[in-house]
């Protein structure tokens with residue numbers, strides 16, 4: 037057995053286990069009980085393991101699962117560069133024309149513009165604070 041994923045809790049460990057079962061891989065969860073005792077300590081978080089011969093396939097499914105876990109609240113919709121169809125962010129390819137490759141670049145683009153927008157927002161807040169500070173300091177007493 038090889039460990040392919042350390043889950044944040046038993047619920048997500050079981051989710052991944054079911055995904056693996058769908059793909060015909062018999063997975064096992066280790067530390068599921070220990071988690072109940074020492075919940076929150078990452079060393080004891082439930083680990084999803086698969087038989088050695090399924091390691092590669094299991095890792096792929098786990099990686100896909102990890103990606104869906106890290107951005108569950110922000111499934112950015114993207115527009116297919118080929119046919120212009122609006123696609124939900126959790127889908128890698130266009131369901132209409134099966135375009136792929138360019139989408140991942142576009143998704144990367146979306147991911148990169150978000151922090152930039154946040155930076156600009158922070159810059160605006162800082163400028164506003166500086167102006168306020170200036171007004172307070174230079175106020176005639």
Ligand SMILES: [Zn+2]
Nearest residue numbers: 116119130133
């Ligand atoms: Zn398309």
